[in-house]
Structure formats: C-alpha cells, structure tokens
Amino acid sequence: MQHHVLSESTKPGSLTHAGTAPQLKAMPEIKPFKPEYQSAIEALVLPIQQFEFGVGITREEQPDLLNIAQTFQQGKGNFWVAINAGQIIGCIGLVDMGNDQAALKKMFVHKDFRGKGSGISTRLIDTAKKWCIAHGIKTIFLGTVAQMIAAHRFYEKNGFKQLAVSELPSQFPLVHVDTVFYRCDLIEN
Numbered sequence: 001m002q003h004h005v006l007s008e009s010t011k012p013g014s015l016t017h018a019g020t021a022p023q024l025k026a027m028p029e030i031k032p033f034k035p036e037y038q039s040a041i042e043a044l045v046l047p048i049q050q051f052e053f054g055v056g057i058t059r060e061e062q063p064d065l066l067n068i069a070q071t072f073q074q075g076k077g078n079f080w081v082a083i084n085a086g087q088i089i090g091c092i093g094l095v096d097m098g099n100d101q102a103a104l105k106k107m108f109v110h111k112d113f114r115g116k117g118s119g120i121s122t123r124l125i126d127t128a129k130k131w132c133i134a135h136g137i138k139t140i141f142l143g144t145v146a147q148m149i150a151a152h153r154f155y156e157k158n159g160f161k162q163l164a165v166s167e168l169p170s171q172f173p174l175v176h177v178d179t180v181f182y183r184c185d186l187i188e189n
Contacts, residue, residue: 030127033079040088045108053147057177076135082120089113092124097171104142143178160184
C-alpha cells in the first residue's frame with residue numbers, strides 16, 4: 001500500500017508518496033477535517049474497505065466519503081484525521097442525527113498504526129466522545145461489517161453494546177454493507 005503524505009509545497013489536495021514504511025511520531029496530531037485532506041482520506045479508507053477487508057463498496061456508493069464537510073461538519077457533527085509526519089493515518093466522523101444522537105462513521109486507521117502500541121484508535125474515539133459530551137450528544141450509534149472482528153472488540157472495550165438493526169433510530173444512516181451495529185450511551189462525569 002502506498003502511503004500518502006501531505007506536503008506543504010504541493011497544492012491543497014495534492015499528495016506525494018512516501019516509499020518507506022511509516023514511523024510513528026511521538027504524538028501524532030488529531031485535527032478537524034479540512035478540504036485539502038479529502039484525497040488522502042479516500043486513499044486511506046478505500047483500500048482498507050475494498051482490499052484489506054474485501055468489503056464490496058465503491059467510492060461512489062459512499063456519499064459521506066465524497067462530501068465530508070457537508071455530511072459530518074453539520075449541526076453537532078464533525079470529522080477528524082490523525083496525522084503523523086504529514087501523513088493521514090486515521091480518521092473518524094460523527095453525523096448529527098438530531099435528538100442528541102450521533103452516528104459514528106468512517107473510523108479507519110492504517111494497518112501500520114493499529115493496536116495498543118500506537119494508541120491512534122483510542123485517541124480518535126476519545127476525541128469523538130469528548131466532542132459528543134461537549135455538544136450534548138447522549139448516544140452514539142454505529143454500523144460495521146462482520147469481518148472487522150478487531151474493530152468489534154475495540155468498540156466493545158470502549159463502551160459500545162451490540163444491538164439489532166431493528167433497534168436503530170429511524171434517522172440512522174444505514175449503509176448496505178453494514179451487518180453489525182452498536183450503541184454507546186455517554187455519561188457525563
């Protein structure tokens with residue numbers, strides 16, 4: 001897999017490629033989405049979905065991926081990226097569903113940065129949860145695919161409980177490939 005590196009010397013949206021395996025900086029940054037991150041996010045998400053996990057979904061079947069600002073950065077929603085040495089290595093988004101509820105979508109971390117050692121997944125989910133609490137969102141829902149077993153364990157360790165599709169709110173943005181669903185009720189401390 002090619003690693004896409006954001007470069008200050010390139011136009012917004014253009015990328016350069018790094019030919020070596022990535023190294024984790026001491027503290028990768030978590031930043032809100034900006035339009036210049038669009039192509040790097042797609043370059044992260046699509047290979048994970050299509051090649052790593054064999055999910056039968058195309059770029060065009062994901063309007064949320066094609067329109068991040070319009071989908072996620074509305075109402076109480078938002079979208080963040082994890083950046084290491086100028087490279088987008090992870091992302092997570094919240095869609096405001098109304099009724100103090102949000103849908104967690106597009107949580108992806110490059111395979112070289114997954115696991116307890118990097119802490120990127122935890123930092124992304126913590127960022128989303130803190131945002132929810134600060135903005136009065138009481139419940140987060142999400143959908144995922146059956147083959148992402150490690151993601152299921154991660155969500156469960158982070159307070160998510162599995163539920164049936166019939167238990168989702170009617171405004172939940174269903175994706176045709178999702179077969180496993182979760183809910184997390186947030187408690188303010």
